[in-house]
């Protein structure tokens with residue numbers, strides 16, 4: 284039985300609405316299957332066709348996939364192009380310069396629109412300013428910015444001159460920023476005086492100054508500051524420069540740097556199973572091709588769409604589906620500075636109505652928290668707003684539970700917008716497993732089937748396929764153009780983390796568990812299989828939080844685990860042993876607060892443990908290994924049913940429980 288036929292019998296499957304199917308780039312399961320078959324028939328030819336169709340090349344490529352240095356794969360290596368040319372100039376040259384590129388809504392509701400022509404001019408001015416400061420192809424520029432047009436301009440300007448950008452999320456601490464500046468070897472930093480979120484001004488320049496003062500940043504010769512609030516900032520003459528002053532002095536045109544397809548477009552840090560974040564390195568050609576192609580396939584996006592992705596430019600979603608994807612296809616997008624709950628929890632719905640948004644892409648955590656708030660206050664319920672312009676909804680970052688899916692489908696999408704659950708990662712560059720809106724019957728809780736060309740599979744610990752219905756390890760069997768190219772400065776970690784020998788060295792290991800439906804082959808993601816937590820769709824390494832905790836002078840030992848949470852997916856629970864005696868009562872509360880603030884300073888507020896429990900020791904095996912599964916059960920408040928016979932100090936469980 285074919286996929287469509289068997290799924291039709293599932294009571295919970297939602298078939299594509301006729302109007303959606305008619306409009307879609309991939310109309311019907313036969314069209315989807317034809318693309319899957321095309322990729323299987325001649326893999327390089329399939330990707331070469333997409334790369335030629337989606338991008339404008341300065342010089343065409345003749346080599347499609349080079350596997351000679353596997354797992355360091357190269358795509359379209361002899362082709363040259365420029366990402367910013369593809370995202371801006373080509374639309375202006377095609378006569379669409381007056382089309383709105385960005386509708387920016389500030390925290391206080393002020394709206395600014397920029398056309399493609401205006402955005403191009405701003406990018407050129409900033410690119411020229413970077414060149415004037417001596418920044419050139421191959422240099423790394425760190426961008427520590429709030430959600431803003433200027434943030435996008437900074438990213439595109441780097442791309443224009445062939446500089447590799449590394450965006451650091453504005454919620455990261457000075458220490459995290461410092462580590463990233465040092466690791467990436469930045470020569471310049473682009474930041475902002477203060478960011479506005481939820482009516483409050485939060486410093487960025489001051490944090491950046493702290494980061495630069497921590498040492499190892501001597502190569503940073505330019506700190507370019509976007510003036511957002513006019514708040515007071517310290518100033519280092521010669522190093523610090525106002526963005527508006529620099530750009531005023533420059534011309535509004537700028538010849539792009541034509542780079543090789545493999546030239547690193549950006550490096551984005553993400554958490555892994557060690558204490559040190561990895562700099563995920565992406566290419567120009569492969570990345571941009573897939574950002575554009577998935578806009579067309581997964582979101583069915585056209586130039587006429589008003590697309591809104593609520594992610595931050597500090598995460599991969601903001602790279603692929605704000606800075607590059609929507610602009611690569613010449614669409615209009617909404618960019619939002621603020622938070623979904625300010626001035627009230629109706630902000631998203633109000634903005635969808637106001638800007639006539641057609642495609643809305645957000646995180647399950649946001650949906651779950653807005654459900655709660657809408658249920659307690661009818662004024663912020665989506666039913667109160669005119670959401671009739673919406674035609675498609677998307678989610679990303681974590682599994683979406685069927686209840687939240689159904690609420691989103693019914694109350695936001697009025698039971699006619701497909702909800703597209705997109706599974707992918709920082710490392711994959713773009714969507715990997717997701718329904719095609721005009722084809723795939725939807726099943727809440729499942730990201731359904733791989734995109735054409737993506738060879739996803741579920742295997743066991745030795746790399747062998749497991750039958751459908753049986754859980755296993757999610758892998759990708761063949762390289763794809765938008766995959767990461769390296770871990771910046773650590774090729775060994777790239778090979779070991781993503782192409783481990785245990786699986787045969789050829790499969791890309793995603794780090795997630797998955798199971799495929801017995802009848803339909805649909806994928807359901809069952810969660811991380813490594814020491815990585817997912818809190819509100821943000822990826823956090825348990826080891827990173829543990830190293831932050833043990834760096835505190837009070838702390839002797841720490842172990843961090845995740846606990847399931849209705850709203851945020853997971854929360855951080857820390858088990859801590861102090862150097863002094865185990866605190867109780869008010870002491871315990873005070874020290875826990877101090878340690879939470881400490882983690883906020885060391886990493887950033889997103890990593891703060893929700894709960895800290897103190898013990899005289901941690902549960903360990905006789906060989907000294909911390910028994911994490913026990914800690915997970917303790918954190919969840921479950922009864923310990925596991926075998927504790929290997930536990931060195933069973934009495935400790937009472938203290939920590």
Ligand code: WT7
Nearest residue numbers: 679680681682704705706707708709795808822
């Ligand atoms: C991890 C990647 C992809 C951009 C945002 C997060 C989890 C992501 C889904 C989904 C279930 C998901 C996975 C993945 N994840 N999307 N639709 N269903 N889980 O990027 O920080 O690199 O995190 O997020 O665990 O491995 P990231």
